[in-house]
């Protein structure tokens with residue numbers, strides 16, 4: 001019996017492979033330090049937990065919700081969007097989804113017809129191309145340059161633009177590079193996309209995790225009626241709530257209409273009690289986010305300093321999210337026995353030094369590795385010291 005041809009076309013989430021190897025070594029009692037985490041290492045804020053405890057006793061929250069989400073949560077999303085992101089969105093133009101991931105998949109399903117092309121600047125977060133393929137579209141990878149901190153330019157986008165281009169993916173701060181575009185750089189790209197009459201899917205999951213005062217405005221601050229912009233956001237990263245699975249799509253009536261149709265058949269709604277948790281997080285402001293940010297910023301400086309002191313490593317200036325993305329290509333060309341790719345380098349680092357990084361191939365960029373600094377200060381220092389020792393042992 002045959003299964004879908006999609007099986008040959010999509011790859012499983014690559015960040016999982018290294019985590020599995022690391023888990024097996026840990027179970028064997030090895031002192032593994034993981035730099036692979038895509039989630040904050042802090043607990044969800046205690047006020048969220050308290051509110052959820054009370055709500056869980058209330059049968060109202062044991063039931064289905066409206067497909068688009070609880071009205072109190074959508075109101076709060078609308079309010080915080082106005083306050084933090086500087087654009088207006090009507091609560092009716094919000095669909096609450098099972099995390100940013102489902103928001104992205106639903107958006108592509110809502111926009112794409114077979115053969116439609118989606119521009120994805122590389123290095124990219126691993127889910128984008130796969131979500132495009134699942135939705136019947138064609139991912140078109142747009143390579144960017146280290147020299148420009150991997151920020152895509154209008155010229156690079158223009159080169160890959162065809163009459164089939166329907167969407168451009170936009171993410172600032174970026175996963176995996178941690179790079180943030182300036183206002184001017186961002187607006188140049190937005191205006192290009194608006195002129196071309198294509199959609200911008202703006203992934204704003206890391207909106208609040210920016211350091212050194214840098215931010216890039218959402219395209220929705222220009223495209224005020226969301227005529228050509230779809231914004232995806234959520235509570236996972238900013239409020240340390242990855243496991244609660246709450247994200248959302250913001251778009252115009254057409255986009256929201258079809259997204260709700262899709263969601264009504266896919267999941268009906270996000271777990272009611274998780275929506276209460278997200279409501280509580282938003283309502284209580286950015287106090288806990290800012291505490292986390294302080295800790296992340298200290299670790300970011302530590303990681304960037306360390307990589308910058310290593311002679312054969314270079315690293316883009318990461319001012320957002322909780323990742324840095326060093327160039328390790330000096331070490332993937334035969335210097336180490338059996339190591340000629342960043343996947344093999346990551347295996348070597350894990351097997352010999354018990355430090356786990358995600359290889360650049362997962363993000364479309366051989367010769368690099370992603371280092372998450374969402375781990376304790378002690379582990380960060382110990383793990384990066386091992387990294388330095390490993391390279392010095394060659």
Ligand SMILES: Cc1ncc(COP(=O)(O)O)c(C=O)c1O
Nearest residue numbers: 038099100101125175205234236
């Ligand atoms: C850039 C980016 N967008 C979206 C997501 C999805 O987040 P979640 O589904 O946990 O809300 C992630 C998670 O790693 C991410 O890094």
